[in-house]
Every structure is written in structure tokens, then in C-alpha cells.
Amino acid sequence: MLAALLLAAAPLQAAQTLPPPEKAPPVANPAPASPPAAPAAAPRTPPKLIVAVSVDQFSADLFAQYRRTFTGGLARLLAGAVFPAGYQGHAATETCPGHSTILTGYRPARTGIVANTWIDQGAARADKQVYCAEDESAPGSTHENYVASDKHLLVPTLGERMKAADPRTRVVSVAGKDRAAIMMGGHKVDELWWWNGKAIVSYPGRTTPPVVARAQKAVADLLAQPQPALDLPPQCRAVDREIRVGELSLGRGRFERAAGDARAFRASPALDAAVLSLAAGLVQDMKLGRQAQTDMLSVGVSATDYVGHAFGTQGTEMCIQLAQLDEALGGFLDVLDATGVDYQLMLTADHGAHDVTERQRQRAMPMEAHIDPQVQAKAVGAAIGRDLGLTGPVLLGSEGDIYLDRTLPAAQRPRVLAEARRRYAAQSQVALAMTGAEVAAVPMPTTPPETWTLAERARASYSPGRSGDLIVLLRPRVTTIEVPGPGYVETHGSPWDYDRRVPILFWRRGQPGFEQPLSVETVDIVPTLAATIGLTVPGVDGRCLDLDPGPADTCAGPERR
Numbered sequence: 001m002l003a004a005l006l007l008a009a010a011p012l013q014a015a016q017t018l019p020p021p022e023k024a025p026p027v028a029n030p031a032p033a034s035p036p037a038a039p040a041a042a043p044r045t046p047p048k049l050i051v052a053v054s055v056d057q058f059s060a061d062l063f064a065q066y067r068r069t070f071t072g073g074l075a076r077l078l079a080g081a082v083f084p085a086g087y088q089g090h091a092a093t094e095t096c097p098g099h100s101t102i103l104t105g106y107r108p109a110r111t112g113i114v115a116n117t118w119i120d121q122g123a124a125r126a127d128k129q130v131y132c133a134e135d136e137s138a139p140g141s142t143h144e145n146y147v148a149s150d151k152h153l154l155v156p157t158l159g160e161r162m163k164a165a166d167p168r169t170r171v172v173s174v175a176g177k178d179r180a181a182i183m184m185g186g187h188k189v190d191e192l193w194w195w196n197g198k199a200i201v202s203y204p205g206r207t208t209p210p211v212v213a214r215a216q217k218a219v220a221d222l223l224a225q226p227q228p229a230l231d232l233p234p235q236c237r238a239v240d241r242e243i244r245v246g247e248l249s250l251g252r253g254r255f256e257r258a259a260g261d262a263r264a265f266r267a268s269p270a271l272d273a274a275v276l277s278l279a280a281g282l283v284q285d286m287k288l289g290r291q292a293q294t295d296m297l298s299v300g301v302s303a304t305d306y307v308g309h310a311f312g313t314q315g316t317e318m319c320i321q322l323a324q325l326d327e328a329l330g331g332f333l334d335v336l337d338a339t340g341v342d343y344q345l346m347l348t349a350d351h352g353a354h355d356v357t358e359r360q361r362q363r364a365m366p367m368e369a370h371i372d373p374q375v376q377a378k379a380v381g382a383a384i385g386r387d388l389g390l391t392g393p394v395l396l397g398s399e400g401d402i403y404l405d406r407t408l409p410a411a412q413r414p415r416v417l418a419e420a421r422r423r424y425a426a427q428s429q430v431a432l433a434m435t436g437a438e439v440a441a442v443p444m445p446t447t448p449p450e451t452w453t454l455a456e457r458a459r460a461s462y463s464p465g466r467s468g469d470l471i472v473l474l475r476p477r478v479t480t481i482e483v484p485g486p487g488y489v490e491t492h493g494s495p496w497d498y499d500r501r502v503p504i505l506f507w508r509r510g511q512p513g514f515e516q517p518l519s520v521e522t523v524d525i526v527p528t529l530a531a532t533i534g535l536t537v538p539g540v541d542g543r544c545l546d547l548d549p550g551p552a553d554t555c556a557g558p559e560r561r
């Protein structure tokens with residue numbers, strides 16, 4: 001099914017008519033006059049195309065659990081530079097903040113993307129909730145049914161920097177979610193497309209290139225067909241066990257779905273195949289990497305996240321999803337290979353996750369709990385209002401960021417804030433409660449991310465004006481899901497390592513492989529990729545990772561190589 005979709009959107013004819021592959025990078029065939037190069041040194045010429053892939057919710061734990069089973073695109077990445085202990089170091093491990101770090105080199109404190117949704121009490125809407133990738137000033141936009149926009153992203157992406165250095169650079173971003181495509185693409189994109197739940201779309205008013213129209217039709221046709229159950233790969237037999245979560249039966253699913261069921265389509269490998277086929281088609285159609293400059297392509301494959309939310313991480317559903325993703329990535333890389341372009345590939349994730357509470361409890365894992373409704377802002381705010389004799393709302397927000405209602409009289413605010421902090425800190429499910437001012441005063445961490453205190457993790461997520469007046473972090477293994485339901489039994493967003501740790505993988509033809517077990521950060525990705533094309537990115541939060549295991553230093557800059 002996946003191969004068929006890939007070929008439908010990126011027709012073989014196109015690949016077959018492309019010019020023959022270019023010559024290998026010089027390092028593979030050193031000129032006789034050059035000093036003898038180490039046989040396995042990193043290529044020294046800039047790659048012609050940078051391809052950054054984000055696998056939504058692909059935790060370091062999933063990577064560790066399944067890496068020995070990969071045979072497709074992920075197996076190829078395992079032969080490159082492997083950083084199994086990558087970190088989205090910040091506290092608010094959600095999709096939008098995570099994607100905002102990957103191709104900017106900045107933590108959410110500086111990207112401004114502090115959460116998927118935050119409270120802006122100045123917003124002209126009743127619920128005051130603002131979505132990270134919307135233009136809330138656009139007529140009719142709501143946080144749930146929004147007008148997509150890049151305006152909340154406060155820093156440039158790598159593609160924008162490349163375009164600034166060389167305006168010929170093409171920047172292309174596609175994803176299964178708008179926030180993934182927008183946060184990785186940035187403000188100056190040549191093509192930006194995402195799956196909106198029903199179709200592949202872009203910003204209003206953008207022209208649809210023929211290759212996108214072909215992909216739209218291929219995906220619509222696929223969605224219109226019923227999907228029989230997928231085969232169970234041998235490695236998935238060990239996790240083929242039912243778990244009951246309320247009325248739901250999970251753990252043995254194989255992505256069978258009725259014709260036209262867009263919700264089931266989204267939480268299935270077919271979504272990733274659709275996005276990868278679109279990306280492959282755009283590479284071919286735009287001839288990315290075939291001009292003098294280096295081009296930039298980012299791809300957000302989102303189905304792993306939808307599968308995790310709907311089924312958890314330890315059933316057949318996630319096992320099949322990762323096997324299918326591995327295969328689809330392999331097909332995508334085959335298309336890239338067929339173009340002959342020298343590309344630098346990077347794959348990581350926006351955040352991790354941990355499994356469904358009910359399955360963990362069944363395995364007697366300690367501390368597994370759903371959030372107590374008494375920890376929610378509404379309950380805490382109501383209790384404070386009662387005790388202090390306040391009328392009207394007191395606290396807004398949910399999860400990490402809690403806001404004092406702006407109608408509270410100025411004289412009351414310090415007392416309410418102190419009272420809220422005290423009450424949160426006294427809750428058994430709460431690990432940290434600090435005022436925004438206290439978090440802002442914490443120096444930005446500079447040590448390896450596994451050593452950060454909770455306050456430092458919160459600091460990396462804190463942006464004044466968007467973050468809460470109070471920052472509340474829950475204890476480990478407490479899920480913010482009060483009551484699980486269809487499509488939503490597991491989530492992430494915590495400051496704990498199961499949500500922070502993600503793999504970071506680099507691969508380029510001719511690049512020798514190695515593994516670095518020590519921790520690195522996703523903000524290191526931009527300086528690392530920028531160095532391969534001789535671009536400097538002063539001031540970012542990350543640092544360049546040397547992609548050569550030998551004496552050559554890919555961070556040293558062209559003049560020092």
C-alpha cells in the first residue's frame with residue numbers, strides 16, 4: 001500500500017527521466033595530489049540538499065526498543081552518526097515547542113513557542129486560548145479552527161538563514177500537522193503543505209503545483225478505500241496482547257478501517273506514506289538539490305504521535321506503525337537516491353512519550369496515575385476564590401502554565417499568586433510550582449540536559465508574555481489525561497526524560513558511522529547542519545556536533561578543513 005502511494009504521487013516516469021546521478025563527492029575519489037585521506041572521512045563538499053525529518057513522538061525509548069528490527073530507511077540512518085540520547089531539554093514537551101527547536105537552534109524560551117496552546121488574555125475571544133501556529137487576529141480564527149500562521153515563531157529557521165545567505169535556496173516543508181510544517185519551515189517558504197485532517201492543504205491563496213494536486217488526489221483515493229488489517233510483522237508478536245482502557249480494547253490493532261474514515265487514516269501508517277510521497281514528489285518536481293545552491297526540505301511525519309495517543313506505545317499498533325514508517329522512509333530515500341543528489345539527512349523527534357497508564361499499571365509499574373481534577377486550574381482557582389471572598393474567575397490555563405485572571409484587582413494579585421503557588425505545591429501530584437518571575441530569574445542551563453533541575457527545564461520553556469504567571473510541573477508518570485477516550489489514551493508534555501529524550505540521527509553518503517552515547521540537544525541540530533554548508537549561526541542555544549569520528553572536524557568550517 002505504501003509503495004503504491006509513493007509511486008502514485010512521485011511517478012516513476014519522473015525518476016526515470018532524471019539525469020544520471022552526479023559524481024560522488026570529491027572525498028570519495030581524492031585527487032592523486034592530495035594527501036592520502038582517511039578512508040572513512042566525512043565528505044568535505046557542502047551537501048546539495050538538507051533533508052530534516054521529524055517523527056512525532058518518536059521517543060528515545062521507542063528507538064531503543066525497535067532499532068534492531070529496522071531494515072528500511074531507519075536502518076540506513078543507524079549506519080550514520082547516531083546520537084541515541086538526544087534531548088528536547090525543556091519542560092513543556094509538546095509538539096509545537098518541540099518542532100520549534102529542531103530547525104531553529106533555539107529552545108522554546110527564545111522561539112516563543114511555549115506550548116501548543118497558551119492563554120492570551122488580550123485575545124478577542126471568549127476562551128482566551130491561542131494556538132501556536134495561528135493568526136488570532138484573522139477574522140473567524142479560533143484556537144481550534146484557526147487561520148494557520150507562522151507569526152508566533154520569534155526566530156528564523158535554518159531554511160530562512162540559508163535563503164538570507166543565498167536567495168536561490170528553495171525551502172520546502174511538508175508534514176502531517178500544520179504546526180510541524182510551519183515550525184520547521186519558518187517564515188520564508190517556497191512550498192509548505194500539511195494534512196489538515198481531511199486533505200493536504202497550505203496557507204490560503206497559495207498556488208497548488210501539479211505534483212501537490214497529484215498527491216492530493218492519490219491520498220483522497222486511498223482514504224476513500226477501506227483498509228484491510230495490515231500484516232503483523234514477526235517482531236510484533238511479543239506485544240500482541242489486549243489491554244482494556246474503559247470501554248476500549250487496545251493492543252492488538254492492525255489499522256483496519258472503513259472507507260472514508262479520516263480519523264482512523266490519520267492515526268495510521270497511511271498518513272506518513274502520504275506525507276513522504278508528497279515530499280518525494282516535490283523533490284523530483286522542483287529538482288531540489290540540482291542547482292548551484294543547497295536547498296532545504298523538512299518533513300514532519302506525524303502518525304507515530306496519533307498512534308501513540310490512540311493506542312499507547314506497547315501494542316501491535318505502535319509496532320506495526322514503526323515497521324511501516326521504516327519501510328516508507330526507505331522508499332522515500334530510494335527516490336532521493338534516484339535523483340543522484342548529494343543530500344545530508346537528519347532525523348529526530350519533537351518529544352517522547354510513555355505508555356498508557358492502564359497497561360503500565362497492569363505491569364505493576366509504580367506511581368502510574370491520571371491527573372486529579374483537584375490539580376486543575378479551575379478547581380484550585382475556585383477554592384482560592386471561595387476562601388478569599390473573590391467573585392469571578394481566578395485562575396486560567398491547564399497543564400504547565402497557569403494564569404491569574406486579568407479581571408482580578410491589582411491589589412489582590414500578589415496574594416492570589418502566593419496562595420495558588422502554596423496550594424499547588426501542597427498537592428501530592430505536583431513536583432514543582434514556581435511563579436513566572438521565579439522561573440525567569442533562573443539562569444538558562446548550560447550543563448548537559450540530563451543534569452538540569454526541574455526549574456532549569458521550566459526556564460528553557462519560559463517566554464515572558466506567553467508563559468503562565470505560575471508554572472506547575474506534575475510528578476513523574478502522572479498523565480494529564482483525566483479520563484481516557486477514543487483516540488486519546490496516552491499523552492506527553494511532562495518535564496520527565498521519557499518525554500524529553502529523542503534520537504538524533506545524521507546520514508550522508510560517504511559519511512562514516514559512529515555512535516555517541518552522551519547526551520546532546522535538538523538545538524544542536526541547526527549549528528551541525530549549518531556547518532556542513534559553511535554557514536555560521538551565531539547566538540543559537542545549541543552547539544555544533546562533529547559528524548566525523550576521525551580527526552576531520554565537520555564543525556571546523558571550510559577554511560580549517
Ligand SMILES: [Zn+2]
Pocket residue numbers: 057095305306309492
Ligand atoms: Zn502528541
